[in-house]
Amino acid sequence: MGDLLIGHDAKRITSHAIMLSPVRVALRCKRPHRCKRHCRREELMVRFGHIAGDRMLDLVNTVAWRLGGPERVEALKTFADIVEWCTESGLMSTGEAATLRDLASRDGARAEREREQIIEARERAYRALFDDDPEAAAGLASMYRAAIATADLVRTGDRWQWQDRDTDLRLPRDRIVRGLVALTQRDDLDRLHQCEDAKCGWVYLDTSPRRNRRWCNTKDCGDRNRARAYYARQKAKGHQP
Numbered sequence: 001m002g003d004l005l006i007g008h009d010a011k012r013i014t015s016h017a018i019m020l021s022p023v024r025v026a027l028r029c030k031r032p033h034r035c036k037r038h039c040r041r042e043e044l045m046v047r048f049g050h051i052a053g054d055r056m057l058d059l060v061n062t063v064a065w066r067l068g069g070p071e072r073v074e075a076l077k078t079f080a081d082i083v084e085w086c087t088e089s090g091l092m093s094t095g096e097a098a099t100l101r102d103l104a105s106r107d108g109a110r111a112e113r114e115r116e117q118i119i120e121a122r123e124r125a126y127r128a129l130f131d132d133d134p135e136a137a138a139g140l141a142s143m144y145r146a147a148i149a150t151a152d153l154v155r156t157g158d159r160w161q162w163q164d165r166d167t168d169l170r171l172p173r174d175r176i177v178r179g180l181v182a183l184t185q186r187d188d189l190d191r192l193h194q195c196e197d198a199k200c201g202w203v204y205l206d207t208s209p210r211r212n213r214r215w216c217n218t219k220d221c222g223d224r225n226r227a228r229a230y231y232a233r234q235k236a237k238g239h240q241p
Contacts, residue, residue: 048075048085051216053205055089056183059176060126061216066201079104079111082118082172091175099167107169114169117143118176125180129192130203144181147174197221
C-alpha cells in the first residue's frame with residue numbers, strides 16, 4: 001500500500017497535538033487551481049504527525065517532547081494505537097486492521113507484548129540513526145531477520161516486495177521492522193535532521209533547497225522559539241543602562 005499524502009493544510013496544525021487528538025486535514029491537492037473546493041471534498045481524519053518525509057521517521061515521532069524528560073509523551077500506548085498508526089500511514093489495509101483488532105481483543109497479553117516490541121524497534125532505530133549505536137543496530141538487525149522469515153519476496157507489477165504469509169498479531173511489528181531497516185538504507189540520510197527545539201526531538205528529512213530547515217513545524221516549534229528569542233532580546237534591552 002502507498003504512503004498517506006498529507007497536504008499543505010497540515011502545516012498549519014500544531015505538530016505535537018496531532019498525536020494526541022484527531023485532526024481533520026486535506027489530502028494533497030492534485031488540482032491547485034481548485035484547491036479550496038477540492039480539499040474540502042477530500043478530507044480524512046488523522047491522529048498522528050506526518051511531517052518527516054518518510055513514514056518510518058513519522059513512527060519515530062510518535063513520541064512527543066522526546067528530549068523533554070518528564071514532559072515526554074508516548075502516543076503508542078495500546079496495540080490499538082499501533083493498528084491505527086499503521087492504517088493511517090498506509091502500512092496495512094482497513095480489513096487487516098479489523099482482523100488485528102479482533103485478534104487483540106482475544107489475546108490482550110500477546111497484543112501488549114507486540115506493542116512493546118514495536119516500541120523497542122522504534123527506539124533501536126532512533127539510537128542507530130542519531131546516536132550511531134552499534135548495539136541498537138544489531139538488535140534491529142536481529143528483529144529484521146525474524147521479520148523476513150514470516151514473509152515471501154514476491155513480484156507485484158514492476159517491483160518486488162515482502163508479502164506476509166499470515167495476518168496475526170505480529171504483522172504490524174514485522175512490517176514496521178522491515179520499514180525501519182529500509183529507512184536506515186536510504187541514500188539521502190545526509191538530509192536527516194532533528195528539530196532544534198531543546199525538548200522536541202522530532203526528526204525529519206530536510207528537503208529544503210538550502211538544507212536549512214530548523215524546525216519540525218515552523219508554526220509550532222519555529223514560532224515558539226522565535227517568540228522566546230524575541231522576548232529574551234527585549235529583556236536584555238531592558239537591562240541595558
